Amino acid sequence: MKFETATIKDIAKALNLSTSTVSRALRGSYEISPETKKLVLEYAEKINYRPNPIALSLKERRSRAIGVVVSEIANNFFSQAINGIESIAYNRGYHVIISQSHESQEREMVNVQHLASRSVDGLLVSLSSETTDLSHLKQLYDKGLPIVFFDRVTNEIDTHKVIANNTLGAFHATEHLIYNGYKRIAHITNSPYLSITKERLEGYKQALEKHNIEFNENLVKYCNHGGMIADEVDEAFQKLFSGKVKPDAIFTAGDRITTVCLSYYKNPKKKYSDVAITGFTNTNLADLFSPSLTTVRQPAFEIGQVATELLIQMIESKRPVTDFETRMLDTELIIRESTKPR
Amino acid sequence: MKFETATIKDIAKALNLSTSTVSRALRGSYEISPETKKLVLEYAEKINYRPNPIALSLKERRSRAIGVVVSEIANNFFSQAINGIESIAYNRGYHVIISQSHESQEREMVNVQHLASRSVDGLLVSLSSETTDLSHLKQLYDKGLPIVFFDRVTNEIDTHKVIANNTLGAFHATEHLIYNGYKRIAHITNSPYLSITKERLEGYKQALEKHNIEFNENLVKYCNHGGMIADEVDEAFQKLFSGKVKPDAIFTAGDRITTVCLSYYKNPKKKYSDVAITGFTNTNLADLFSPSLTTVRQPAFEIGQVATELLIQMIESKRPVTDFETRMLDTELIIRESTKPR
DNA sequence: TTTTTTTATGCAATCGTTCCCGACAACGTT
DNA sequence: AACGTTGTCGGGAACGATTGCATAAAAAAA
Numbered sequence: 001m002k003f004e005t006a007t008i009k010d011i012a013k014a015l016n017l018s019t020s021t022v023s024r025a026l027r028g029s030y031e032i033s034p035e036t037k038k039l040v041l042e043y044a045e046k047i048n049y050r051p052n053p054i055a056l057s058l059k060e061r062r063s064r065a066i067g068v069v070v071s072e073i074a075n076n077f078f079s080q081a082i083n084g085i086e087s088i089a090y091n092r093g094y095h096v097i098i099s100q101s102h103e104s105q106e107r108e109m110v111n112v113q114h115l116a117s118r119s120v121d122g123l124l125v126s127l128s129s130e131t132t133d134l135s136h137l138k139q140l141y142d143k144g145l146p147i148v149f150f151d152r153v154t155n156e157i158d159t160h161k162v163i164a165n166n167t168l169g170a171f172h173a174t175e176h177l178i179y180n181g182y183k184r185i186a187h188i189t190n191s192p193y194l195s196i197t198k199e200r201l202e203g204y205k206q207a208l209e210k211h212n213i214e215f216n217e218n219l220v221k222y223c224n225h226g227g228m229i230a231d232e233v234d235e236a237f238q239k240l241f242s243g244k245v246k247p248d249a250i251f252t253a254g255d256r257i258t259t260v261c262l263s264y265y266k267n268p269k270k271k272y273s274d275v276a277i278t279g280f281t282n283t284n285l286a287d288l289f290s291p292s293l294t295t296v297r298q299p300a301f302e303i304g305q306v307a308t309e310l311l312i313q314m315i316e317s318k319r320p321v322t323d324f325e326t327r328m329l330d331t332e333l334i335i336r337e338s339t340k341p342r
Numbered sequence: 343m344k345f346e347t348a349t350i351k352d353i354a355k356a357l358n359l360s361t362s363t364v365s366r367a368l369r370g371s372y373e374i375s376p377e378t379k380k381l382v383l384e385y386a387e388k389i390n391y392r393p394n395p396i397a398l399s400l401k402e403r404r405s406r407a408i409g410v411v412v413s414e415i416a417n418n419f420f421s422q423a424i425n426g427i428e429s430i431a432y433n434r435g436y437h438v439i440i441s442q443s444h445e446s447q448e449r450e451m452v453n454v455q456h457l458a459s460r461s462v463d464g465l466l467v468s469l470s471s472e473t474t475d476l477s478h479l480k481q482l483y484d485k486g487l488p489i490v491f492f493d494r495v496t497n498e499i500d501t502h503k504v505i506a507n508n509t510l511g512a513f514h515a516t517e518h519l520i521y522n523g524y525k526r527i528a529h530i531t532n533s534p535y536l537s538i539t540k541e542r543l544e545g546y547k548q549a550l551e552k553h554n555i556e557f558n559e560n561l562v563k564y565c566n567h568g569g570m571i572a573d574e575v576d577e578a579f580q581k582l583f584s585g586k587v588k589p590d591a592i593f594t595a596g597d598r599i600t601t602v603c604l605s606y607y608k609n610p611k612k613k614y615s616d617v618a619i620t621g622f623t624n625t626n627l628a629d630l631f632s633p634s635l636t637t638v639r640q641p642a643f644e645i646g647q648v649a650t651e652l653l654i655q656m657i658e659s660k661r662p663v664t665d666f667e668t669r670m671l672d673t674e675l676i677i678r679e680s681t682k683p684r
Numbered sequence: 685t686t687t688t689t690t691t692a693t694g695c696a697a698t699c700g701t702t703c704c705c706g707a708c709a710a711c712g713t714t
Numbered sequence: 715a716a717c718g719t720t721g722t723c724g725g726g727a728a729c730g731a732t733t734g735c736a737t738a739a740a741a742a743a744a
Contacts, residue, residue, distance in 0.1 A: 004486060004738055005459060018694045023732060048481070054399045055730035058699045063396065073424060079416040086442065095456065098440050100428065114437065117347060117392040139390075144346060172698060217636035262630050288604050290632025313397070349700055361722045365702060375722060397700035400729045687744065695736075703723085712719075 006047045011190060014038060020285050026051075038045045053180035064094035066311060067115035068124045071152075071226065073102045075255045077284040078126070081150065084304025085124060092312050094121070101128040103225045105334070109136045122146035124307050124317045127154060131228045132333070146314035146321075151298075153195045154324075161326040164298040164309040166196050166280075169331030170203025170253070173278050177210045177249045180341040182276050186219040186240050186247035188261060190254045197303040199223070200280070214304070219247060227256030237264045240297045252279030264269040272289060276339045280331075291337035299329045347585075348389045350612040357385055363479045369392075398436025407437040408653060409457035413445045413494075413568065417597045418499035418624040419642045421636045423492065426465060426646025429607045431444045434567070434654050436463070445472040445567045464488035464657045466649050469496060471533035471568045487665075492649040493640075495668075502650040503655065503668040506640040508538050511673030512595070515620050515638050518675060519591045520553045522683040524618050528582050528589035530575070530603060532568045532596045539564070542595040542622065561589060569598030591681070594621030604631060618681040622673075633679035641671045 008026070012019045017036070025032045025040035026049075032040075040179065043049075057063040058139050066089060070078040078085050084099060089096045097120060101108035108128045113136065115123060125147060134156045141157055187204050190197045201220065206316040208215050219238035223229075240247055250265075252258040258279035265272050276292040286293040306327050314321050354361045359378070367374045367382035368391075374382075385391075403524040408431055412420040424440060431438045439462060443450035450470045455478065457465060467479065467489060476498045483489050483499055495503040519527050524570070528545050532539045538641075543562065550557050563578035564569075582589055594600040600621035607614050620636040628635040648669050656663050 008732095009730075012540075019731075020695075020733075022692055025734085036692080050455075052400075052730050053459060053461045054405065055394055055699090056732085057396045058394075058400050058701095058703065059731055060727090061699070073415055073416070074421040076416070079421060082415060085443070095439065095461075096441075097437065099438075100425070113392075117395060119395045164412065213710090236565055251359070259627055259630070266630060283628060285631075288608060288632070289627075289630045321741095350702095351700075353721090361701075362703075362725080364722055365700095366723090369702085373722065378722080394700050398702085400699090400731095401701050401703095442731070685744100687742100689725075689740100689742065691738100693736105693738080695734105696724085697734090698732085700729105702728085706723085707722100707724080709722085712717105714715100714717080 002037065006044075006049045007052065008049075010044055010047070011040060011049060017042060062121050062315075063095075063119055064093055065097055065120045066122045066124060066308070066315075067112075067120035068096060068098045069108060069111055069115070070098070070099060070126045071128050072228070072256075073098060073100055076284070077151070077255050077298060080282055080300035080315055081126075081251065081304035081307075084282075084301035086304075087301075088305050088308040088312070094312065101131075103135065103228050110219045112136050112140070116140050116145055118255075122148070122311045124304075124311055125149050127152040127194065129194055129224060130175075132193050133296050137254045144320070146310040148307045148310055150303055151196065155195075160307075160310040160324050162303050162310065163195070163199075163326065164331050165204070165328045166199035166212075166331070167203035169298070169333070170200040170251070170294045171207045171278075172203075172331075172333045173294075174204045174207035174249055175211070176277065176294070176335065177251065177339055178207060178213065178278055180276065180339055182249035183213060184216075184219065184245060184247045184269065185251055186215075186221070188221045188223065188236050188240075188250060188252045188257055188274075188279075190222070191224045192258065194223050197253060204251060215247075218243060218245075223257055226254050228259045229254040230260055233257055233260040234264065236260065239256070241270075242271045248274065249276035250279075252277070252281075254279070255281045255283065258293075258295075259283065264292065269313065274342055278339045284302055286334070286336060291340075294339040295334050296335045297332045299331070299332055302329055344393060347394065348391045349394065351390075352389070353382060353391060354383055357381060366442065368490060393456055397612075403534045404463050404657075405437075405461055406435055406648070407439055407462045408464045408657075409454075409462035410438060410440045411443060411450060411453055411457070412440070413443050413470050414466075414501045414570070414598075415440060415442055415653065419493070419597050419636050419640060421470075421606045422624055422642035423646035423649075426643035428646075429643075430650040430654070436483070436654065443473075446568050447475065454478055454482065454663045458487055462487075462543045462655045466646075467491050467652055469536065471536055473568060474535055486662070488581050488653055488658065490649045490653040492645055493538060497537075500666055502649075502652040504645050504652065505537070505541075505629065505668065505670055506645065506673050507670045508541035508673070509545035511638045511640070511675070512542040512593070513549045514545075514578070514673075514675045515593055515622075516549035517553070517638075518554065518636070518677065519593065519618055519620065519681055520549060522618065522681055524591035524681075525555060525590045526561065526587060527555075527593055528563070529563065530563045530578050530582075530592060530594045530599055530621075532564070532599065533566045534564050535602070539595060552558040558586075558587075559588040560585060560655065561602050565599055568596050569600075569602045572602055574607065575599055575602040583612075590616065591618035592621075593621075594619070596621070597623045597625065600635075600637075608632075618684070619682045628676070628678060630678075633682075636678045637676050639674045639676055641673070644671055646661040 099111040148160045150162040223232040258281040441453040491504045492504040567575045598625040622638045
């Protein structure tokens with residue numbers, strides 16, 4: 001099945017003009033006489049002419065499209081960030097092409113390759129939890145493809161980065177637990193490769209240190225796929241509560257981990273009602289859980305916006321950008337029942 | 343900032359061959375001698391040559407991209423459906439470009455225009471709740487752009503459609519409420535323009551009729567933006583409970599409406615504990631609510647898959663497709679606490 | 685009337701790729 | 715020796731749009 005659109009040639013033929021004249025008339029060039037211009041414009045309108053963006057891309061060597069690579073759009077943080085990305089991109093005349101890595105380095109590489117090779121003008125990337133090898137991105141970046149990282153960033157590539165203040169967010173959440181009397185605070189977190197994991201762990205440690213609570217390695221559990229595989233969260237949870245020293249609070253890092261944890265937490269057989277729980281998540285259903293969930297909320301929409309602005313700035317810059325910044329946006333601790341003093 | 347990639351010309355020049363020979367060697371044409379082929383292939387590999395998809399699109403008059411138009415990716419149903427779409431599309435070598443209408447006819451039109459004009463080979467559409475005028479889609483469809491509707495469909499365009507069995511799903515949910523002793527069952531639903539609204543209302547009515555409960559117009563409230571604007575759900579809720587005959591159960595249609603309703607339902611000031619609640623939603627957090635929520639779950643992933651298969655079939659068909667089908671997939675009623683007998 | 689200037693238009697190259705032809709060896713057949 | 719095959723390869727035209735340059739006709743200046 002083929003889909004035929006009117007081209008500049010059709011107009012030229014119909015009006016007995018050359019394609020150049022039509023092209024210029026369409027773009028309102030002063031060289032074209034008002035009558036011809038009017039003729040062309042009216043005919044173009046009549047047959048509903050639209051310039052072929054693909055031909056334009058080829059000519060101008062740009063596609064006016066930006067690629068987004070995230071792990072899962074079903075994750076609240078990312079769907080909100082994408083809304084932020086779109087809000088800026090569409091206003092500036094850019095398409096947004098979204099692809100998901102599903103936390104797999106393999107799929108991330110394939111998607112990036114797919115998006116690159118001149119079909120996008122720039123990339124907005126949040127790394128998968130599996131990613132340790134950045135050569136696929138580095139190669140493209142070195143060739144001149146603008147890339148901005150957001151949320152899950154890397155130090156291996158020197159470019160703009162936009163992140164939440166994860167360390168401070170984790171610090172506040174942990175300190176909040178401490179203030180409410182909790183002492184054995186477990187931390188279930190994402191893959192240790194991720195920047196967000198390191199930053200949040202750091203905040204967690206800082207809060208413990210400030211309040212003279214000794215850091216206990218055994219209270220930190222890593223879920224290498226960010227909770228995408230429920231089993232790994234299950235295992236982390238089991239291990240935490242099968243040890244000698246059971247935690248009296250859980251601090252989770254990551255949307256998926258938080259909700260999956262909550263479902264174990266609500267296990268009807270075992271009672272965890274003495275255990276406090278809080279975590280990073282951007283769900284807007286936290287009020288509806290029982291107990292309602294204390295959350296660390298990231299400014300996802302704004303992160304998406306800022307990252308997009310920086311990327312478009314890079315794309316449209318005449319000279320290579322060499323001065324890079326890392327924008328950090330504050331998180332918000334929303335206190336609800338799940339962390340109240342017992 | 344510009345991003346340079348190696349082209350077939352670079353290879354030709356380096357190897358002192360013509361572009362045609364290089365092109366043929368790369369595609370493994372039998373006309374090229376094994377030695378030349380090897381030479382070209384090795385050099386291409388060395389400089390990491392990737393064919394320019396834009397040039398290919400222009401030449402082949404197809405982009406190997408399909409456009410998706412949904413109201414909100416943050417909606418669980420849609421993000422799951424998109425996963426289904428992707429799973430098929432990527433395997434068949436198609437890109438997926440997602441755009442959101444945010445329940446606005448205006449934005450839907452802009453996005454569709456943007457996606458069309460030869461930059462996508464076909465469209466997967468779920469209409470916005472505001473859409474009454476389909477001329478933008480009709481025009482493109484008549485020109486030969488393959489379109490498949492899913493979830494929120496229309497009769498005005500004769501093409502493939504993929505939907506959940508909304509009528510039966512609504513019927514089962516309503517009947518379940520009736521079996522559990524509820525009699526004054528309210529129905530809070532989406533915009534009356536939408537196919538899903540009509541179908542679910544129909545199922546609701548059928549269940550009432552079967553059990554000899556008179557249909558009461560006042561128990562049905564419409565939220566014209568599918569719950570995107572919390573106020574309209576608020577109003578619907580208020581009206582239902584300010585009347586003389588208060589409902590003893592609520593049946594909601596739509597992800598957003600269901601969760602927003604739940605938050606009013608959990609209003610700490612007013613007590614709705616006698617009121618049962620259930621609705622269409624694809625959240626996987628229903629277990630975590632309090633009370634845990636009885637839901638009608640749609641096979642979102644499968645709907646996305648089937649729609650994509652049908653679309654690609656249309657795109658790749660040599661002759662215009664004239665035989666259209668409407669695939670209907672079963673929903674699943676998952677019974678939890680929120681509808682238990684009181 | 686002739687020359688210069690202005691105005692309006694067309695030609696052709698370009699972007700990267702494919703593919704229809706045509707070119708031209710090195711054969712084998714008559 | 716003349717011709718047809720076969721195997722390799724290059725030339726060049728597309729695909730749709732833009733744009734520098736050339737050029738025709740018309741208008742203005744000489």
